[in-house]
Structures are given as structure tokens and as C-alpha cells.
Amino acid sequence: NAGVTQTPKFQVLKTGQSMTLQCAQDMNHEYMSWYRQDPGMGLRLIHYSVGAGITDQGEVPNGYNVSRSTTEDFPLRLLSAAPSQTSVYFCASRLQGYNEQFFGPGTRLTVL
Amino acid sequence: AQSVTQLGSHVSVSEGALVLLRCNYSSSVPPYLFWYVQYPNQGLQLLLKYTSAATLVKGINGFEAEFKKSETSFHLTKPSAHMSDAAEYFCAVSPQSGSRLTFGEGTQLTVNP
Numbered sequence: 525n526a527g528v529t530q531t532p533k534f535q536v537l538k539t540g541q542s543m544t545l546q547c548a549q550d551m552n553h554e555y556m557s558w559y560r561q562d563p564g565m566g567l568r569l570i571h572y573s574v575g576a577g578i579t580d581q582g583e584v585p586n587g588y589n590v591s592r593s594t595t596e597d598f599p600l601r602l603l604s605a606a607p608s609q610t611s612v613y614f615c616a617s618r619l620q621g622y623n624e625q626f627f628g629p630g631t632r633l634t635v636l
Numbered sequence: 637a638q639s640v641t642q643l644g645s646h647v648s649v650s651e652g653a654l655v656l657l658r659c660n661y662s663s664s665v666p667p668y669l670f671w672y673v674q675y676p677n678q679g680l681q682l683l684l685k686y687t688s689a690a691t692l693v694k695g696i697n698g699f700e701a702e703f704k705k706s707e708t709s710f711h712l713t714k715p716s717a718h719m720s721d722a723a724e725y726f727c728a729v730s731p732q733s734g735s736r737l738t739f740g741e742g743t744q745l746t747v748n749p
Contacts, residue, residue, distance in 0.1 A: 528679075557737075559739075564645060564741055564742075565741060566640075566726060566739035566740050566741045566742050567680075567726065567739040568739075569736060569737075569738075572736070582736070614679055614680065616680075623668045623670070623685065623687065623730050623737070624670075624682055624685060625682075625737060627672075627679035627680040627681070628679050629678060629679045630677075630678075630679050
């Protein structure tokens with residue numbers, strides 16, 4: 525199993541550009557989530573999904589969209605990037621009913 | 637609602653010394669508690685978890701943590717630090733029946749030779 529994979533590893537955007545961060549898992553996990561990591565703030569939940577077709581907001585959802593058309597994939601879209609979205613983004617997944625989450629390697633995003 | 641506070645954003649120890657990373661939680665229900673480790677430029681890995689079984693939890697790489705309800709704490713310890721333990725450590729809490737994991741701010745551990 526590849527576990528949780530994320531692409532790209534690094535990305536530089538200009539303010540106002542859009543992009544999609546990709547996340548995939550091959551463990552048949554129902555629950556998937558996106559976090560952003562900023563210095564001194566730990567990881568903050570952006571959006572999460574409990575299954576295909578079901579998504580919900582976390583604590584910092586503004587500026588981000590998600591969709592979940594398959595169990596395996598959970599892309600995160602930035603429609604109009606802002607410098608405040610400069611961060612490291614982590615995707616995670618777990619089985620529904622279990623608490624152990626598996627994390628991807630992260631995407632380091634810089635918005636100029 | 638639940639929250640986690642990690643005391644000390646940076647901890648420095650000598651190789652072979654005791655490692656103690658502090659975590660206090662707030663939860664309206666009996667919590668699930670976790671410690672994750674993040675090595676440089678990598679994602680988070682689970683070190684150990686408390687899920688209402690034994691209060692002393694042993695994890696990987698010689699780490700352990702003790703759940704103390706009276707102190708609302710879940711401190712992480714290791715008797716003897718190794719250079720390879722240098723990393724950032726995150727405490728996290730989750731409600732028993734919920735799906736969200738709430739993380740602390742993280743503690744950067746430095747191990748000096």
C-alpha cells in the first residue's frame with residue numbers, strides 16, 4: 525500500500541492564481557481531511573469528508589473548496605490564492621469509527 | 637469542545653537525558669489522546685494513543701505517556717534521549733464519538749550531543 529499520497533510536494537503561486545492540491549489514499553478509508561500547519565499554531569482542520577459525496581467545514585475553511593467524488597481522492601482547491609494561504613498542507617485519512625489518522629507527506633505552498 | 641495545550645514550544649535535552657514533553661487537555665467528554673511525531677520535511681506519524689484502556693501507554697521508539705484524569709494531562713516521556721529523537725511532537729485530542737482531531741501547537745525537541 526502506498527498509504528496517503530499528496531502532490532505536488534512544493535508549489536509557488538502568485539496572488540490570485542488558482543490551484544488544486546491532490547490527495548489520494550489506497551486504504552479504503554471513509555474519513556479524509558485537510559489540515560494546514562503554521563509555525564506555533566499546530567495543525568488546523570480545513571475541511572473533512574466522511575465518505576464519497578459528503579464534505580464539511582473544519583475550523584479554517586475560508587478560501588478553500590473540496591469535493592469527494594470517490595473514496596480514494598480528496599482534492600483541495602484554492603480558487604484565488606492569497607499570501608495568508610502560505611503554509612504546509614497535510615492530507616490525512618482513517619477508518620470511520622477509529623481515531624488513528626494516517627498522514628500524507630505534505631505540500632509546501634508559497635503564495636507571493 | 638476540546639482543546640490541547642502543550643507547555644513549551646521548544647525543549648532541549650542532552651543525549652541520554654530524560655525527555656519530558658507536557659500536554660494538558662480540555663474535553664467535555666472522556667477523551668481519546670494521541671502523540672504524533674514529525675521529522676523534518678515529513679508528515680506526522682503516530683507515536684502512541686490513549687483510548688480509555690490502560691492509563692500508561694507505551695509507544696514506538698521507547699516513548700510512553702501517562703493519562704492523569706485528575707490533572708487533565710497526558711505528558712510524553714522517554715528515559716534516555718537519542719539524537720534521532722530530534723523532531724516536532726504534537727499532542728492531539730478527539731472526542732470519543734466524534735471525528736475531529738484537535739492538535740496542540742507542537743513542541744520542537746532538540747537533542748544535544
